Amino acid sequence: MIPMNLINTFILPAVAASLLTATTAQAGDIVNVYSARKEALIKPLLDEFSATTGIKVNLITGKADALLKRLQVEGSATPADLFITVDVGRLHRAKEAGVLKPVSLPSLEKRIPKALRDSESYWYGLTLRARPIIYAKNRVNPDELSTYEALADAKWKGRICLRSSQSVYNQSLVAATIDAIGAEATQDWMASMINNLAKAPSGGDTDQLKAVSAGVCDVTIANTYYLARLINSSKEAEQSVASQLAVFWPNQLGQGALGRGAHFNVSGAGFTKYGKHPKQAQILLEYLVSATAQAWYAEINNEYPVVAGVEVSEALKGFGVYKMDPIDLETLGENNRQAVQLMDRAGWR
């Protein structure tokens, strides 16, 4: 084993030191962030922010619901100032749980369209994530495609791949569909679509794209930034996957639910109720919707900016412009629970 003197001289003091530093996240010109956005997809921005403003950002990343639970349990003692998620359902849940506080800021309201923030200013959208149909160019004629609902048609038997219903992106798609066509029709739609699956749901969005390209199935539903990432990949195998795929924007034509537009979700942030650094948190949030930050999201992770006039990446431009479902984002949050229930009933694993 390791000699005791090594333990005494190095390991124990080092660990003791990290125990102490871990608790000092409360003083000074800082802002503390709980983020469901992965470190790689936010840290560079936060570093840039610290460099320009001199405000230090402390970060914990994790799963949204777990972070939310941590916020709840910590209550008034929480060190967190800002709560960031990648799905509006979780923002809504945080608002309902009473861990956020409404902060109405003209600086943010001016830049973020009304539809992309909470009506009571509990949270603000930061980026848009579209979830269209993606198909194999050589096996599907885009004329065959029309709406999400049409994927229930028997002509797609054995031709669809879907990610599991554990995915929050699928949950929010179903939540939006409930709003458009009603619960019963939504469940029927899912049951038929599940019946058309080429294989049982597994893996992530990228896995579905690879499955379509490998010929396991012909169409899938996935967030666009996964496809954009394959397009921009430096690996030949991934580029070749991407080269066989194309985006179809569903529900663009027709009246009512038929032409409601493609489904999208937002990543966003809200001020915590008991945050100790509201001023710094505000400066950070304003930074995250600045032209620089918005362009960074568009370029690095191929997400659509919430601020008008910001250039998107080449890959996103290639997907074309589309009509978005103008659904009230709060509805997505409200319908989430029902969506999961219907998915259970429809047998969407």
Add this chain to the structure above:
Amino acid sequence: MFKRHGLSVFAVVIAAFLSLPVIVIVSYLLKADGALWQHLFDTVLNDYLVNSLLLLLGVGTGVLLLGVPTAWLTSMCSFPGRRWLSWALLLPLAIPAYIIAYTYTGLLDFAGPVQTWIRDLTGLGYGDYWFFEIRSLGGAIVMMSLVLYPYVYLMARAAFLEQSVNSIEVGCSLGYSRWRAMWSLALPMARPAIIAGLSLALMETLADYGTVQYFGVSTFTTGIFRTFYGYGDMAAAAQLAASLLAFVILLVLLERYSRRRASYHSAAESRARADLIPLTGTKAAMAVIACSAPLIFGFIIPATQLLFWAVFEAEPLGWDFVTLAWNSFSLAFLAAIIAVTLAIILSYAKRTKPIKPVRTVIAMAGFGYALPGTIIAIGVLIPLAWADHSLIALFESLGWDSPGLLLSGSLVALLFAYTVRFLAVALGSVQSGLEKIKPSLDHAGRSMGHNPLTLLRKIHVPLMRSSILTALLIVFVDVLKELPATLILRPFNFNTMAVRAYELASDERLVDAAPASIMIVLVGLIPVLMLHASIARRRPH
């Protein structure tokens, strides 16, 4: 009074403290939401149960088939390569189940190199040929068996090695063949150890979320998280977890009942080794194959794939990998020391005074292993945050500055969670080591006027050295691989290698997750090699 019962009281207090998170989770049963349960019962609960049971059955069979024969062969027989195989068989322990799952999926999936190669070679398309579907219940069973069998192997091997040679010799002199002696004597004598290893593997299986979630297999654990994340219903998730626990308790009780009268210490205290059974020709070849197959599939193939990704395809690790490795290492090291020390105290208290309250509370303290890390983490967070709030109130009433979240916001919470989660691992190994020491030694020591703690230090700890080292190794590696509790409870700006690997993998950048994964494996190798060196020093043959 305290003098006579001091150790028992101390043990009960520690164990009760460690049971707190489990009690918090179980207490959620009081706020059951009938409607949601009805819905789950009507739709998915049946699937969860059936899949979880099949998974347990499959992994249980898998780890026994891989672990016991290899342990027997490497400890009782001699064949080419036995010496290095005996430690190399531990290597799969260093690979987290979700990482081996990602790795094999990358290799064997329809879009992976193996199937692409088959298609290119034969001109067939998808669906024209049969290929093992890795993302399935069967796939999950294979993946978990490959990385969990070392628990059984380790414990069984330690038991075989510590078995008194005399029993086997007596068996042989009574006319048993060597193999017959194994079936009738060695195996039954090693049973507590094998069962301990098996139950660790099974509890780990029940708690696994990463693998089954990635493979799209609906088990009880994916159900817990679906309820938590999908329905946003922590209470119902905790209730599901509590029912999982009830199931585990039932299993443990059944096992206890089945060996209620047996005792497993040997009367003789022989340290001499019988000669190894020499294997030659076909038998030797078969032994080599049997012992290298788990190693090849459980370690060499996945590690090579990870290394290939890490070197040729992934974004290289930044300099912060030093910090990540240090964080992982120091946490795992501290947690291993804490958990094993507590396990020794608890097991010994139980041995000196095997009275009901002591036994019950120790059993409860071990249940954390069967609960998913996320659930344990919340069970840890709630009492610690309560303590923090009380502390803050106290400080404020004294007119001092608030100390902030001293416990729940620091590494204390993480170490507490690791101890709760992995105490069972340490207990399993330490207890089976302790059981082999015959009680007459204790009696002799006590009659000479030594107090129990002196005896523990002077007699028991040296005698069960290899069991203690084994416990340290397993807890260390388990903490190194641990993800969900670390993710929730870690302080600001604190990451481990497992967190880094997870973040990249869950962002669907499996290849970029490879460098961090390989680092977990490498750091995990350190104690494996140390354990080997330590055991080899003791048994130079």
